[in-house]
Amino acid sequence: MYTLSEENYLKSIYRLAQQNGFKITPTAIAEALGNNPASVVDMIRKLTEKQLIAYDKKKGVELTPQGLKDAVLIVRRHRLWEVFLLEKLGYHWDEIHDIAEELEHISDATLADRLDKFLGFPEYDPHGDPIPKANGKVPKPYSVTLTDLKTGDTCRVAAVRDTSSPFLQYLQRLDIGIGTNIQLLEKIPFDNSLVISISGRESTTVSQKFGENILVD
């Protein structure tokens, strides 16, 4: 299909497009990938030539229909492999992201669909992200975060935005997982810290950054 780098750029652009509705700039992509903006400019040129993205200084980077299709497939593979690693191989949810990052690039035509079937057509990956369907349809991801709640609101953790090990380990320590109930007790005006109650237990304070990475139902 494409090179490893090309695939990673497509996926990054897709993720950025999903997360915020904002303009996707070379700098934003560079940050997401941990690359230098100069390198990103090169790759933007390459992917534009291949008609996978369109770049307009005003609008920023956008995926073309083909680019979107390819990006969705990569994300589909990533999330299916995550389910496999957790459910079949017994990994913990803070260990699977990086491995899936490698597995997602295996490019056999029928592999994703076979894996999907083998896993029983899961709807969500272990982090609560929706798994794109074989036909390319992507179930709407959750979009409300803990920081969007009003004081007193109660919610269920539906997904996590950050899937990195440090964040997931922190969640584990707080005994928060997909499905955990959380009540927002208070917002601290000074730094937007959140005072919450996890599963009805005594209150805990978490940062704004933390809250933005918890998607709720």
Added chain:
Amino acid sequence: MYTLSEENYLKSIYRLAQQNGFKITPTAIAEALGNNPASVVDMIRKLTEKQLIAYDKKKGVELTPQGLKDAVLIVRRHRLWEVFLLEKLGYHWDEIHDIAEELEHISDATLADRLDKFLGFPEYDPHGDPIPKANGKVPKPYSVTLTDLKTGDTCRVAAVRDTSSPFLQYLQRLDIGIGTNIQLLEKIPFDNSLVISISGRESTTVSQKFGENILVD
């Protein structure tokens, strides 16, 4: 761990060492990998510096203890993934080699062992090749080929040496798989073609090259 190329060289060298007891030359490696001998010389230098191989013009290329360990792990992963693809995802045996060729490079510390456990610690892969154990021990591979038999001998197909799609599809056409019984009826002196009976059925003639790729019990 290592780069994709380095891993492929290690694996190739290991396979060559297993197959024939002969000297492993740059040219032989080049042929195995479909590369130019000049490129191989470069990589021999690199792997020698990394102490993964030793190269002596007289003895040819040899794996060092570390190189052997690494190569065996790659082969282990390859063969485990082949079992997974066939048994769990329902691929046919002529489709799995190339996919496993990609999967074998996924480098998580516990992945191979978890996969091994998940698959029930298989002894052989779908082509009859022995799967190296977690401790690095490699069961002795089959070494007698169809061409080694004497006229009249009967045997059981234990493994195939070539695992490429064209060869396996040919086998499928002849209705030969692991476990199939074959009797050698005649050797044609002119070109060493073999006249055989498959599962007791009417005779078929196959080439010497074919016979060399069938390992028997």
Added chain:
DNA sequence: TAAAATAATTAGACAAGACTAATTTTATAA
């Protein structure tokens, strides 16, 4: 709106891993 800061881009370099062409070694055969 002019100055300062930030972002985007260009130019040039580099490492990995491949190649071709030319050369040197080694092996084979007359």
Added chain:
DNA sequence: TTATAAAATTAGTCTTGTCTAATTATTTTA
């Protein structure tokens, strides 16, 4: 044992994808 063929090696090139440093655009902000 010399001539020929084959193998190994060197030198130099290319592509991919990265980088740094310098330059040009574009935003902010005073």
